[in-house]
Amino acid sequence: MSVTTQLEKESAGGEQSAPVLLELRGLRVFYGAIEALKGVDLTVRRGEVVALLGANGAGKSTTLRTASGMIAPREGQVLLHGERVDGIKPHDLVRFGIGHVPEGRGVFPRMTVLENLRMGAYRFASVDKADLDRVFTLFPRLGERKSQLGGTLSGGEQQMLAIGRALMGKPELLLLDEPSMGLAPLIVQQIFDIVKEINEQGTTVLLVEQNAAQALQLANRGYVLETGSVAMEGEASELLSDPRVRAAYLGEGAA
Structure with a gap:
């Protein structure tokens, strides 16, 4: 149809x-x-x-x-x-x-987690702390690794970072x-649970x-x-x- x-x-x-x-x-x-x-x-x-x-x-x-x-x-x-x-x-x-999380994640490997997230908010004059707090609430592991370089994260963590970076742009x-x-099955389930939560928000x-x-x-x-x-x-x-x-x-x- x-x-x-x-x-x-x-x-x-x-x-x-x-x-x-x-x-x-x-x-x-x-x-x-x-x-x-x-x-x-x-x-x-x-x-x-x-x-x-x-x-x-x-x-x-x-x-x-x-x-x-x-x-x-x-x-x-x-x-x-x-x-x-x-x-x-x-x-x-x-x-x-519109926020786009590409296949392969595309994180900036030589930037820290926090710097990657700030890049997601480039269209705003400043980074909204509430948006960072939201990402760290959805992905507590990113909060624990916010000073770590993106390229040193595991595959699951990089996927979380890619989604978090897109969310910093406040996409509809x-x-x-x-x-x-x-990704391993356990991480896949976590990612899908978080996508569901993002949608519910x-x-x-x-x-x-x-x-x-x-x-x-x-x-x-x-x-x-x-x-x-x-x-x-x-x-x-x-x-x-x-x-x-x-x-x-x-x-x-x-x-």
Whole structure:
């Protein structure tokens, strides 16, 4: 079902839905001659966690990078609060309330934890102590290591730092790209618990994640990308129980 049709259906049915925060319309993105996104439509409503699933090379990270302004689409639109923001530079788009935690974390290895976090607040005249306190409350380990260089942290600690740095920008929408990659199961659970808490505190989340079970248990809705196109979309619980999803992403035989 197309995004437009879904929105029309909700309006006609009288359903009370949160306003759309982010909308991607017909995104086509190319790397040279290779078409990475083939007309992707996607919506994220205020307060939601939306999961974006798919195999390697399906276009998940490209979708996030396009939404945050790191890649310019050849065709299509990126809308925030109904206003087009495609074409705005990433460092300026942060001012519109988008925070992006990239795959691979991207912490500054020669800066301390505290310096990394302060970099996340670059758009403000000064660092808000309340924002630092919030990050250290969510991630007590970062508070214990605030004078330690980012490059000396463990993988899990670097992921915490990358999320904390994004939160210092006070995002309304947080884009998370593979937060569980390369982490031990216990740390993965901690990260997902914290993402849930961040969402409950009022931050909307668009989550790219290979761990489909974890992602769909956390999310309200989800999309499945296949070779640059949306193959499936729906409520997270419906996708989690769909035999095609279970066969492709949970290692189970299709019913």
